[in-house]
Amino acid sequence: MASCHSSPRLPPSTLLSDRRTSPHSAVLRVTALILVTAPGAEALQVRHENRIESGVARIEQPGTRARSALILGGLRQHSEPTLATVLAGNVTWARDSVAALQLIAGIAWRPSALSRWQLEGGGSAAAFELSDIGRQGNGSGWLRVRRRFAAHYGLFGGVAAGNTVRAATSTNSLAGDVGVWATAGAFDVEAEFGRARTQDSLLMAASRVFTRRPTGWLDMDDVALTVSWSEGSLDASVTQRWRTSLRGTPVEQAALQASVTWALTPNVAVVVSGGRQLADPVRGAPDATMMLALVRWSFSSTDTAARMPEAAAAVTRLAEGSNLKVRIRAPISARVEVAGSFSGWDPIPLTREGGYWVAEVHVAPGRHRVAYRIDGGPWRAPTQLAKLREFGGEVGLLIVP
Amino acid sequence: MTLATRTNGFARSMIRRAALAVAAIATLSAASVQLGAQEARLLAIQDDATRSMVRDFIEAARARGTPTEPLVSRALEGVAFRATAKRIEQAMVALEERIGRSRELLAPRATVDELAAAADALANGVPASAIRDLRKIAPYRQITVEIGVLTELVAKGVAPKKAAVMVRDLMARGATGTQLTELNAAVQQDVAFGVTPVAALELRGRGVMSLLSPSASVNAAIRP
Incomplete structure (x- = not known):
């Protein structure tokens, strides 16, 4: 799936602005960074967490110069053994004064604490510019089912849909994915196959993806492999994603993203992330290469x-x-x-x-x-x-x- | 009576007395070691007032003939939980009362472990009659595990009477402590998966029951 809405370890990703620098090149600018982990398997293990994140990013999109951005995000997460909810928001200011706002709400549910099944769902709403809220933005929702077969491995599958409005044009996107995860010692591995289709030709053109089909729909397949490692005060993860052609949409793309989190104290952690993310039409996120550094404060130590x-x-x-x-x-x-x-x-x-x-x-x-x-x-x-x-x-x- | 017979009788008498003396010394030594160990554990209580209260209570309980090990353990638990001295004292008073009641229920004899397990059981809603029934079924061996399993089942939400009947029936048919512990673990897993406690106990209890001989006589099997 082009979107990874409900992945337990979402890498920071981006929303897009509708600032077309040229009507021909259709270059889209990144203005907001999502700092939210959707409630996945991890969420059910955390009862209360309040978090603030702040940092800087350096972002470059195909055909544009690199830009800097300031980020401020917050998250509140509450979990019971069978139910988890998350509410998060963030604001991003780019060097050219463009700002964006995003809100995300999610829920995860298990029939019982030791159940092998888990159902996740949620939605997000984003405004591409604070001065233009309600007229340009994206709304999306997702639903995912996880099945654990043993303590160390399981399967998941889900669907997602999104609607993006920019320049008074509304476009829809759909995606579905299936995957498998496994844990071995300090390592977690997740492999995922996804298929996406979108009407958002503007977003895909900014990623150098075009279609020859008269219907205007663009289709693509994604394969992603994520390896995570956790030891001591360090967490690290690497995601490699490959995108290939489907139904008259010629595309061959690959992207590598890496992230390291270092817990300095029980309440303070530093997050450094870098790499390329492919365009995500469900959330309206563009193709971008970025470097990100954040400080994360957690306010859950009393509980x-x-x-x-x-x-x-x-x-x-x-x-x-x-x-x-x-x-x-x-x-x-x-x-x-x-x-x-x-x-x-x-x-x-x-x-x-x-x-x-x-x-x-x-x-x-x-x-x-x-x-x-x-x-x-x-x-x-x-x-x-x-x-x-x-x-x-x-x-x-x-x-x- | 010959001299040799008299000499043998004297020797046997001396050996018996010596054995009794050795046993008495060993018992006193063991008690002394236990007291020393308890005292060392009480020294871990940093608050002087709490330590003094606990020490006085333990000495008074010992004088009343109450086994003190469960009381010491409960006091240390209270300290770990950062409870006040008053709250710890209340817990010790309640525990001593329940140990006394357990001693009656488990008569004619009960080990310290059994008394502590029965006291926990009473505190968690296990009927006194159920504890007495378990002792009747197995008067000659320790039933700490059986009482503990019954307590766990009740704490997990199985109706006390239902749990008591199941444990009693399984014991009567010769179920071992290991079988009961495995039954308990299976019931807890089922409950976690969403099965009602009563249904889980019925299902798992029948499974264990099917492995047991219907005519097993527990008393015969466990008499020393």
């Missing part, structure tokens, strides 16, 4: 313990007693601890293993009470265990035969 409901406790039986393995999905910058009656309630720090925080402790047969906490916040019971309420928090009851 970080509530952020990650996906905390699993698994017991491995041994000849005498058992090993309790606690695995918690938490930010790489977090401090995660587990404690219980088996440790005299002395907190045991977890270590980073792949994308998780992990601890393995020996527990004797019998009954134990166990809890975990993140960044010194309230104690919580691991997801699978029966929860007992005590002292204003919760503990999990663990029975070892």
